[in-house]
Amino acid sequence: MWIRIYAVFIKELKQLSRDKMTFGMIVMIPLVQLMLFGYAINTDARHIPVGLVDLSQTSESRAIEQAVMATQSVDFIARYASIKAAEMAITKGEIRAVLYLPVDLPRRLFLHPSYDHMQMHSALTLPIGQWIVDGSDTVIASSIRVLRNMPLDEVAGHEVTQTSASFEVVQYFNPEQRTVVNIVPGLVAVILTMTMILFTSAAIVREHEHGNMEFLITTPIRPMELMVGKITPYVIVGLIQVAIILSVGYWVFSVPIKGGLFSLFCASILFIFASLTLGLVISTVVKNQLQAMQMTIFILLPSILLSGFMFPYDAMPVAAQWVAESLPVTHFMRMIRAIALREASIMLLGKDALWLAVFTIVGIIIASLRFKKKLE
Amino acid sequence: MTGKVFKEGGHLEYAIEAKGLSKSFGQHIAINQLDLQIPKGRIYGFLGPNGCGKSTCIRLLTGLLEASNGEVNILGKPLLGNEESLKQRIGYMTQKFSLYDDLTVKENLSFVGAIYGFTGKQKKARINELLSLYDLEKQTKQFAGSMSGGQKQRLALACATLHSPELLFLDEPTSAVDPENRREFWERLFDLCDAGTTILVSTHYMDEAERCHALAILEEGNKRADGSPQQLMEAMPAKVVEVSGDNLRRLKQNLIQHPDIMSAAQIGAHLRVLVKQKVANPLRFISQLSDGRVAVLARPSLEDVFVACTGGRHVD
Numbered sequence: 001m002w003i004r005i006y007a008v009f010i011k012e013l014k015q016l017s018r019d020k021m022t023f024g025m026i027v028m029i030p031l032v033q034l035m036l037f038g039y040a041i042n043t044d045a046r047h048i049p050v051g052l053v054d055l056s057q058t059s060e061s062r063a064i065e066q067a068v069m070a071t072q073s074v075d076f077i078a079r080y081a082s083i084k085a086a087e088m089a090i091t092k093g094e095i096r097a098v099l100y101l102p103v104d105l106p107r108r109l110f111l112h113p114s115y116d117h118m119q120m121h122s123a124l125t126l127p128i129g130q131w132i133v134d135g136s137d138t139v140i141a142s143s144i145r146v147l148r149n150m151p152l153d154e155v156a157g158h159e160v161t162q163t164s165a166s167f168e169v170v171q172y173f174n175p176e177q178r179t180v181v182n183i184v185p186g187l188v189a190v191i192l193t194m195t196m197i198l199f200t201s202a203a204i205v206r207e208h209e210h211g212n213m214e215f216l217i218t219t220p221i222r223p224m225e226l227m228v229g230k231i232t233p234y235v236i237v238g239l240i241q242v243a244i245i246l247s248v249g250y251w252v253f254s255v256p257i258k259g260g261l262f263s264l265f266c267a268s269i270l271f272i273f274a275s276l277t278l279g280l281v282i283s284t285v286v287k288n289q290l291q292a293m294q295m296t297i298f299i300l301l302p303s304i305l306l307s308g309f310m311f312p313y314d315a316m317p318v319a320a321q322w323v324a325e326s327l328p329v330t331h332f333m334r335m336i337r338a339i340a341l342r343e344a345s346i347m348l349l350g351k352d353a354l355w356l357a358v359f360t361i362v363g364i365i366i367a368s369l370r371f372k373k374k375l376e
Numbered sequence: 377m378t379g380k381v382f383k384e385g386g387h388l389e390y391a392i393e394a395k396g397l398s399k400s401f402g403q404h405i406a407i408n409q410l411d412l413q414i415p416k417g418r419i420y421g422f423l424g425p426n427g428c429g430k431s432t433c434i435r436l437l438t439g440l441l442e443a444s445n446g447e448v449n450i451l452g453k454p455l456l457g458n459e460e461s462l463k464q465r466i467g468y469m470t471q472k473f474s475l476y477d478d479l480t481v482k483e484n485l486s487f488v489g490a491i492y493g494f495t496g497k498q499k500k501a502r503i504n505e506l507l508s509l510y511d512l513e514k515q516t517k518q519f520a521g522s523m524s525g526g527q528k529q530r531l532a533l534a535c536a537t538l539h540s541p542e543l544l545f546l547d548e549p550t551s552a553v554d555p556e557n558r559r560e561f562w563e564r565l566f567d568l569c570d571a572g573t574t575i576l577v578s579t580h581y582m583d584e585a586e587r588c589h590a591l592a593i594l595e596e597g598n599k600r601a602d603g604s605p606q607q608l609m610e611a612m613p614a615k616v617v618e619v620s621g622d623n624l625r626r627l628k629q630n631l632i633q634h635p636d637i638m639s640a641a642q643i644g645a646h647l648r649v650l651v652k653q654k655v656a657n658p659l660r661f662i663s664q665l666s667d668g669r670v671a672v673l674a675r676p677s678l679e680d681v682f683v684a685c686t687g688g689r690h691v692d
Contacts, residue, residue, distance in 0.1 A: 003490050003493060003495055004490060004491055004493075006490065007486075007487050007490030007491055008487075010487070011476065011479065011483070011487045014478075014479060014483060015476065015478050015479065018478050019478070210474075210476075210477070211470065211472040211473065211474045212474050212475070212476060213474075214440065214468075214470045214472075214474050215468065215470055215474035215475065215535070215536075216474075216491075217440060218438055218439075218440065218463060218466070218467075218468040219463060219488070219491045219492065220460065220463045220464050220491070220492065220493075221491050373440075373459070373460075374439075374440060374441065374442060375435060375440045375441055
């Protein structure tokens with residue numbers, strides 16, 4: 001039995017090493033995607049292009065403009081004479097929001113509680129201006145919403161009364177709130193899902209398409225031996241990719257790996273096996289490599305969108321959470337973030353680890369049962 | 377169940393016994409009630425046009441396809457239920473090259489060897505033996521995909537016989553090979569046969585069919601005739617008359633209209649005419665029809681048998 005598994009393993013490894021394109025992809029896919037996403041993805045929107053409608057035209061209005069610019073959240077790229085013109089610019093997509101400062105700005109500013117430190121007129125509070133936002137993009141909208149309670153110290157020219165916070169927030173693990181810290185470990189999960197499923201989903205159909213299968217099934221090889229032999233080389237490929245992503249993440253994006261390497265290794269192995277098995281199951285269902293590709297993408301999209309990679313798992317409705325739970329990537333996403341960022345050990349993540357192990361075993365049994373040593 | 381069907385005759389004498397073997401794909405009947413008895417140690421041929429069910433039949437007999445009906449005994453054991461254990465004892469060379477193009481000759485052999493459970497020195501010795509037997513020693517490190525048709529075919533045969541099978545299936549083994557290599561290939565087959573291997577080979581070449589100890593002529597999934605080439609020629613349900621003269625093309629058009637003529641085919645300066653058995657004196661019959669051109673009776677060839685059996689529908 002081991003002889004045959006080993007024979008298939010060596011055969012796959014040789015074929016893989018001779019396929020220069022695929023071999024290059026193993027290294028290039030994680031590198032390129034990491035560079036791209038590491039720099040590009042940022043949920044903390046900055047320098048949003050906005051417009052200004054300033055009806056007051058006073059030193060106060062100019063001071064407010066300066067103060068808003070100083071937050072770096074927005075850039076005033078245009079001025080409009082009227083709200084109508086500004087709204088048109090939002091519709092066209094030239095700007096994402098507009099700040100409207102009314103004619104009576106100095107008076108409103110004077111009456112504003114954070115400006116009026118003697119608290120004399122606070123009962124008559126009016127907002128000093130208005131933001132009109134393209135609310136269709138929730139990330140942009142929430143970034144601008146933060147400006148609602150912008151402190152007015154600089155405008156006032158002196159320390160203004162600060163209302164004391166209800167809660168103090170301490171941010172563990174990522175105090176500077178850099179998106180990339182969360183992205184890099186997540187990217188390990190997404191890239192592994194993609195490459196692992198893609199490799200194995202084509203594994204069986206490729207042998208069918210090249211005519212190798214007709215010979216292979218007249219030999220005494222058992223389906224289980226073929227399956228195990230076929231996925232094992234890709235375990236090594238998967239581990240190489242994990243190493244590439246995490247080391248580039250560490251050196252280029254200073255994303256720390258806080259947890260133990262042993263826990264990281266165990267979690268990765270479990271997930272690699274689960275993904276490879278999923279690919280194998282696909283491979284026994286589809287008829288050709290094109291279908292294998294389509295099925296892989298069908299799995300890949302929810303893996304990116306529902307796994308917690310981009311949007312928090314906890315914010316999804318229960319039904320979507322169930323779907324997410326059924327994907328191996330969700331469990332790995334949780335594990336690798338916990339291990340890499342929160343210094344968790346694999347022992348604390350028993351439930352997810354167990355789930356991946358069970359998924360692998362059930363998957364490989366299904367694939368072996370589905371794989372018939374018969375032609376259709 | 378099998379005991380009843382295969383009551384008479386020793387179980388060990390036949391490498392392949394099939395009774396009522398049928399296979400249909402949906403509405404299409406690919407193999408229809410095929411009976412076969414192939415003795416051990418012989419080379420048995422399947423002769424038939426493309427699409428006659430030769431490959432399907434081989435796939436049924438190797439257990440790659442499941443029969444819709446009928447019973448098959450391979451090497452004295454019922455095929456059904458013994459597919460896996462029989463795989464150690466049979467070899468199969470597919471019609472299309474089915475080894476790995478991106479592995480070298482040696483790697484392919486080594487892979488197949490390991491699949492059949494060979495290890496270490498034993499495997500090395502067997503591979504070297506095959507490399508020299510099939511004249512592949514110079515190609516050891518060549519990728520299988522870059523080899524010529526003849527070399528590929530020798531490699532495929534080496535892989536199919538690596539585990540010294542008792543029964544070897546060859547599906548159109550020489551379709552991509554030149555005549556020189558074809559002769560060489562058949563020498564190897566007779567060597568294997570001499571060593572006790574039973575060989576079932578499918579072909580659409582007459583010269584190849586003629587080399588078989590016995591053969592079956594298949595058409596549209598039905599067996600039209602079987603026996604040794606000699607028996608088939610003797611038992612042919614037609615007489616062969618060769619006509620020579622001029623304007624043979626026109627004569628041919630006239631002759632094939634006649635209901636008692638099965639076929640007429642031009643071969644060089646002669647027109648080879650198959651006349652139905654019921655015509656008492658075929659020579660005079662043809663002379664009358666061909667305006668006094670020279671007509672002589674000829675010895676039937678396997679091609680004539682094939683044409684007579686398949687009603688001439690597949691050969692011009």
